[in-house]
Amino acid sequence: MSTAIYTYEEVAKHNQVKDAWVVIASKVYNITGFLDEHPGGEEIIFENAGGDATENFLDIGHSEDALKILKSKYIGDMDPSSKPLLQKVTKPTEKVKKSQGNPTLALLLAIVCLIVGYYVLND
Ligand code: HEM
Secondary structure: OOOOEEOHHHHHOOEEOOEEEEEEOOEEEEOOOOHHHOOOOHHHHHOOOOOEOHHHHHHHOOOHHHHHHHHHOEEEEEOOOOOOOOOOOHHHHHHHHHOOOOHHHHHHHHHHHHHHHHHHHOO
């Protein structure tokens, strides 16, 4: 049997209470149904659904028992070439589109204005 391979795009689709996946250390887990059983609270684990929970999971220092539960939810591995999604993918792009000006050109213009202004004032 071959291991299922997932990308961050695929995992991101499973961010619902009734359909929740997380990535921990490049492995994918289907934690649907475990959210309301989580001893650390439903909310905190749900916030990680559809994304990479490695840091949060390790930061808490989960027990061996927690690791056992986690192992029972394993569904596949991450595609090593898949990169974690930026949280707000659209925002930086919007910014780039809006600021169509060239900062170097703007700086040059400002310097020219200063020089011209200097000579005009000193005439
Ligand atoms: C995804 C799989 C996860 C599993 C299977 C899991 C399992 C568990 C278990 C069994 C406990 C009880 C204490 C222990 O045995 O360590 C626990 C506690 C806790 N978990 Fe998780 N957890 C998961 C994810 C997360 C994530 C992503 C976070 C943080 C964002 C988190 C935060 C906590 C917190 C804060 C506690 C309470 C610790 C305490 O007060 O002792 N857990 N978890």
